[in-house]
Amino acid sequence: MLTPDTALMIVDMQKYYLSEESSYYHYFTHLWPDSMDYILTRCRETVIPNIQRLYRFFQENSCPVVFLRLCSSDEERRDLHRFFRETNEKGRQLGFHNIYPLASDPMAEIIDEFRPDPDDKNCIIIDKTTYSAFTSTQIAQIFKDRGIQSLVFTGLATSQCVETTARDASDHGFTILHIEDAQADYDDISHNSSLYSSQGVCGGIIYDTNRFLDYHAR
Secondary structure, X not given: OOOOXXXXXXXXXXXXXXXXXXXXXXXXXXXXXXXXHHHHHHHHHHHHHHHXXXXXXXXXXXXXXXXXXXXXXXXXXXXXXXXXXHHHHHHHHOOOOOOOOEOOOHHHOEOHHHOOOOOOOOEEEEEEOOOOHHHHXXXXXXXXXXXXXXXXXXXXXXXXXXHHHHHHHHHOOOEEEEEEEEEEOOOHHHHHHHHHHOOOOOOOOEEOHHHHHHHHOO
């Protein structure tokens, strides 16, 4: 049975990552044609439906759902990790503006399929500027205050913000569970390599959505 000390982590499922209208999409497609195809297809066909199922399950059990957003609060993007900051600047020089949007930009919002309800006390929205939310936010203290002990990871991208946050969470003493078919990367090899290379650090617990829901529905 699911208990309130377990939180669902939905990492960076934002419009600018998953919209073909975004500067992010156009910039990376400009650099590497078809580079976004795999991740968009996997998200639409597999990841988004599975996160929707998990989100509903956590809501039904009055358990916390944590939405992480990668975005900036600085017009010059000086608060971003240097890789994101440099990418944003290189894109700007090529005419692709706001690759990494400001927090107030509609493109920074969580996608509509599971956009959080601001009145839902079990929804926690945390804006970060680095790969790991533990580096640039007070997430550890937020979890401590809420009595959260276990984190169930979903979202984007498996080998980047998901894995980095999960590894840091493990170092902070949290139990980590990965939902394999509720995460995506830019190719299948990176996705699987990330999950299994971090398995020892993160506790070795990897589920698919059906197995997780079946187990916790008991």
